[in-house]
Amino acid sequence: MNFPVKITEESFAARAARVVAIAAKYADTVDFEGRFPQEAVDSMKAERLLSIQIPRNLGGESATTTEIAELCSMLGQACAASAMVFAMHHIKLSSLVEHGADSVWHADFMRRIAADQLLIGSATTEGGIGGNLRNSICAVHVEDGVCRLEKDATVISYGAHADAILITSRAHADAAPSDQVLTTFLKDQYTLERTHVWNTLGMRGTCSDGFLFKGEAPAQQILPKPFAEIAAQSMLASSHLLWSGVWYGIAIDAFSRAQAFVRAAARKSPGAPPPGALRLAEVSNLLQMVKSNVVAGLKAYEDAKANPDKLSSMGFAVAMNNVKIASSETILEIVNHTMLICGIMGYKNGTPFSLGRHLRDAHSAQLMISNDRILGNTSSMLLVHKQDTSLLG
Ligand SMILES: Cc1cc2nc3c(=O)[nH]c(=O)nc-3n(C[C@H](O)[C@H](O)[C@H](O)COP(=O)(O)OP(=O)(O)OC[C@H]3O[C@@H](n4cnc5c(N)ncnc54)[C@H](O)[C@@H]3O)c2cc1C
Numbered sequence: 001m002n003f004p005v006k007i008t009e010e011s012f013a014a015r016a017a018r019v020v021a022i023a024a025k026y027a028d029t030v031d032f033e034g035r036f037p038q039e040a041v042d043s044m045k046a047e048r049l050l051s052i053q054i055p056r057n058l059g060g061e062s063a064t065t066t067e068i069a070e071l072c073s074m075l076g077q078a079c080a081a082s083a084m085v086f087a088m089h090h091i092k093l094s095s096l097v098e099h100g101a102d103s104v105w106h107a108d109f110m111r112r113i114a115a116d117q118l119l120i121g122s123a124t125t126e127g128g129i130g131g132n133l134r135n136s137i138c139a140v141h142v143e144d145g146v147c148r149l150e151k152d153a154t155v156i157s158y159g160a161h162a163d164a165i166l167i168t169s170r171a172h173a174d175a176a177p178s179d180q181v182l183t184t185f186l187k188d189q190y191t192l193e194r195t196h197v198w199n200t201l202g203m204r205g206t207c208s209d210g211f212l213f214k215g216e217a218p219a220q221q222i223l224p225k226p227f228a229e230i231a232a233q234s235m236l237a238s239s240h241l242l243w244s245g246v247w248y249g250i251a252i253d254a255f256s257r258a259q260a261f262v263r264a265a266a267r268k269s270p271g272a273p274p275p276g277a278l279r280l281a282e283v284s285n286l287l288q289m290v291k292s293n294v295v296a297g298l299k300a301y302e303d304a305k306a307n308p309d310k311l312s313s314m315g316f317a318v319a320m321n322n323v324k325i326a327s328s329e330t331i332l333e334i335v336n337h338t339m340l341i342c343g344i345m346g347y348k349n350g351t352p353f354s355l356g357r358h359l360r361d362a363h364s365a366q367l368m369i370s371n372d373r374i375l376g377n378t379s380s381m382l383l384v385h386k387q388d389t390s391l392l393g
Helices: 012-033 038-046 065-076 080-099 104-116 227-268 277-304 314-342 356-362 371-382
Strands: 120-123 141-143 146-153 164-170 180-186 190-196 210-218
Touching (some): 012 038, 012 356, 038 080, 065 227, 065 277, 080 120, 080 164, 080 227, 080 356, 146 180, 164 210, 180 210, 227 277, 227 314, 227 356, 314 371
Parallel strands (some): 120 164
Antiparallel strands (some): 141 146, 146 210
């Protein structure tokens, strides 16, 4: 299906606002039923938001990571699952945009994504490896120009709804676990046999089931760069920044609900400050800290993009890891505080101040590549790397 192009004259925010309205309408149902946010994703496609990151010469709109993070935050305020689908799609696109433009097949694939608003999924997690993104057990086999891959992919968000999956593996049967490649398989080039059902505490609408993946495709669909480079130069930064955009959105909505609660209480008893008012000021402070952290991370990434040495440096990796750790931990503190402000009205489902969905969704942030794993990675770098302390950026 081809999508109309005339609406692209409107700003990203104006188009995203229409998606937000739809995502908000279905957020509780999506969460309760643990189902894919089809209405919101259809709206993203109708607004052509799935291709905004693709360069203009390939049919996209050359959106920056900062612009996409802002949309993640807008969507996160309405429905965290829809926002996470949007974020993960764009994280995968960043690998294509940053590393695939010189490959004829991948450039043409980006044109198809823009024309048909294809949704791209990700399969890095593997049985026996867990969240250790930079290691694979499975290996891609290339013979007579055809690549074949079988992977025990224990978590693939919206796997059953994706139009293509970008999947990591070892580069060949004799490769070391960290000698990896990233291959694109189109929907008609793979089968998915469901091995785990995603019945979780939060982020239920991401439908991140586990699958036995079996794919066969032309070998040119393997990105012609080591995955080590792709991970260091685009994927880790865009993951931490766009995820943080989603999580910031969850926290903003929790704050807004608590603020509405405090204002309502103030109206009921004029002259006497409501008990939650002071705590709300505390949450405002925490929210600003998350925002500053994400904004600084986005600036560091946009500045480093033109400099491959900087992108691959330890300083940059430590900074991006720190963005993820801080935002994933602080949003939990924020939602906890807002729950204390709203009390039972926040704890109950179906009130204007309900915060259960926010709290459950927010708990996924620390696990989405375990914070312990990330801290372990940072701690190894700090054995040799000097912490950046300058305020000049
Ligand atoms: C909402 C959501 C969507 C997701 N979507 C996808 C997707 O689309 N595709 C995909 O591939 N994956 C996806 N994931 C998976 C995800 O990003 C993680 O990689 C995965 O959940 C990690 O699983 P784990 O906690 O079992 O594994 P591990 O990372 O192996 O962690 C297991 C436990 O061991 C500890 N641990 C392990 N290694 C270390 C270490 N080196 N140092 C310290 N502690 C350690 C951790 O503290 C953790 O408690 C998604 C996850 C979530 C929550």
